[in-house]
Amino acid sequence: MNEAVVLTPERILEVTEDVLRRFGLAKATVVDVARALDVSHGSVYRHFPSKASLREAVARRWLDRVSAPLAKIAEGSGPAPARLERWLRTLCLAKQKKVCDDPEMFATYLALAREACVVVKAHREKLADQIATILSDGVKQGAFQVTDIKGSARAILDAINRYHHPAHAEEWKDADLAVRFDALLALLLKGLEAPRKR
Template sequence: MAPTTETLTAERILEATEEVLRRHGPAKATVVDVARALGVSHGSVYRHFRTKAALREAVTKRWLDRTSGELSGIVATEGDPEARLRDWLGALFAAKRRKAGDDPELFATYMVLTGETGTAVGEHITDLTAQLARIIEAGVESGCFAGTTDAEKTARAVFDATGRFHDPRYAREWEEPGIEADFAAVLDLVVRGLRP
């Protein structure tokens, strides 16, 4: 094992873990493989992540946070809430399609990891629905959307109604002919349902 000259950080470990997962898959990737890729001992990795499960949870959270980060910029913008809602849902669909299509091996790996993680997926969904709720609240305040007593409940309903276009279980459908038209039809229906 060649000594490393860079400081070992959690971020470097997560980057290396992603590469190891891409190369070996979740069933065969080990902490020793990650350490070897970094040129350090596996004990050095364990100083940052106490268990293999903690490392896998962190790499999954990092992967999911990339999508949340992309979408948060849309939430923060000013302007027409209906347009922001359309943009946000479109960006979510595009981000998920990109992940599935650009790196199918890693996407398949993350499908396994998200199934075994403790809290990362639930926290991700909570963050996404909170983002949606902020857009819906802005729409209610502006009169663009009908008044609601519970924006979070409405946001969850919108999230669930559009699940075919962001839930990884539907990834095989995302490249089928007509999927964009299907998405547009569902999006129009959702937006009409929110209008006063």
């Protein structure tokens, strides 16, 4: 089964993800990971200086799966308003999907978010950068009137906080979620809109 496979950080991350999915964050141990890799637990520490940093690396890798497809939308072409709307909807749907599809990894993300972990902050900053790309295009297209691109990008991300931050995941089951989200998007897009040339 476990043949002479070279132990790599990537391999450790894969297996750690599996262990987290199986046991949950609270019960998963470095010893579990080592056992699954058929190595001593000391070997894991050659690649990750602590259990906490292993946990962060796994979360970072997992969150990158959320932000990578969004980057494609952000860097796309076409009218900026439609692109921003698509980006925002995609982000929130992706997070909503993760709750159902990958509950234990999502719980890890929630735990890290509660700890104000740098990985979650970096993820948020990456998302804001993507929004800023779209805003910048929108200004060039004359579709958006935005003076502070980065500040507005962050404001938008804050504004939809309730729809993508893991602390609010339970609320994503509310029957009126879509209606409320639509109303918020409409308000934000209107706030970004450049005056119509008449």
